[in-house]
Amino acid sequence: MEHLKILMVTRNTLQESLVFEAVNELRNHATADEIYELIVKKYPGISKGTVYRNLNKLDRQNRIHKLEMPDGADRFDHCCHEHYHIKCGKCGRVFDVDMDAIEDLRQRIKATHGFEFTGYDIIFKGFCPECNK
C-alpha cells in the first residue's frame, strides 16, 4: 500500500508563474482584468479563464490575497502584513489602511453569538484626499 498524499498536488505552470509575478509587479490592488492585460502583452496566448483559475489557486495557497469587493471586481494583492482597506467612493481606488488588528473580534463574536468565523474583510468607504478637494 502506498503512503497517503495529504497535500493537494498542483502543477507549477508557466501561466501560474506569470500570474503570480504580475500580482507582485502591480502591487496596486489590481483586478483580474488588469492582471490579464499585463500578462497578455508578454504572453498573448493566455486566456482569462486561466488567469482567474490561477488567481484563485494562489489565494487558496496564501501566496496572494484575494480581496472581495462588495461593489465591483475583486482585487488581488501581494501577501504582506495584515491590513485593512478603504475604497474611495469617487475614483474607486483602493488604499491600504495600516492599523493594529482588532484583537478581540473573535472573542466578541464567540461571546455574543457562539459562532466561530474563519475570516473577515473590512472595507471602509470614504473619499480619498484627492477626491475630497
Place this chain on the structure above:
Amino acid sequence: MEHLKILMVTRNTLQESLVFEAVNELRNHATADEIYELIVKKYPGISKGTVYRNLNKLDRQNRIHKLEMPDGADRFDHCCHEHYHIKCGKCGRVFDVDMDAIEDLRQRIKATHGFEFTGYDIIFKGFCPECNK
C-alpha cells in the same frame, strides 16, 4: 423668487410601497430577486428594474439598509439597531451578529491614516451551526 427646495423630491408610488413592505415582511436579508418574487405574486406587473430602483432609493433614504455582499447578490434589510453580519460559507445564509459597535474604529483610522470614512460593513465568514455538524 421662489424658495429653494433642498430635499430631493421623490414620489411615493404604489411600487415603492410594495418594495418597502416586502423588505419589512421578509426580514431575512433578502436579495433583490427574492423581493421581486414576493411582490410579483400580488402585483404581477412589476418589473425588476423598478424593484432595483426603489431598493436603492429606500437605501439612500435610510429607510432600508443595503448590505453589499462581496461574493454574490446584495441583501436588503429592514432598518434597526446597528449590527454586523456573518455569512455561512456552505448554505449561504446571512445571520445577524449582535455585538457592541467597535467604537474607536473612526479614531483608529484617523490616527493612522488621516482619512475619514463615511461607512463600512463588516461581513464575517464562517460556517453556521447547522452546516458545521
Place this chain on the structure above:
DNA sequence: AAAAAAATAATAACTTTTCCTATTTTTTAC
C-alpha cells in the same frame, strides 16, 4: 388643460466570473 417631470414595464446591455469542451502538457504506471 397643457407642458414638464418623474416613474414605470420591458428589454437590451454590461460586468464579472464560472463553466464547458476539445486539446495540450505533465505525471504516473508499467
Place this chain on the structure above:
DNA sequence: GTAAAAAATAGGAAAAGTTATTATTTTTTT
C-alpha cells in the same frame, strides 16, 4: 521509454447580478 491517466490550458459560451435605454404612463406644476 511508452501508454494511460490526470491536470492545466485556450477559447468561447453561459450565468448571475445589476444598470441603462426607450417608449409609455402617471403625477405634478403652471
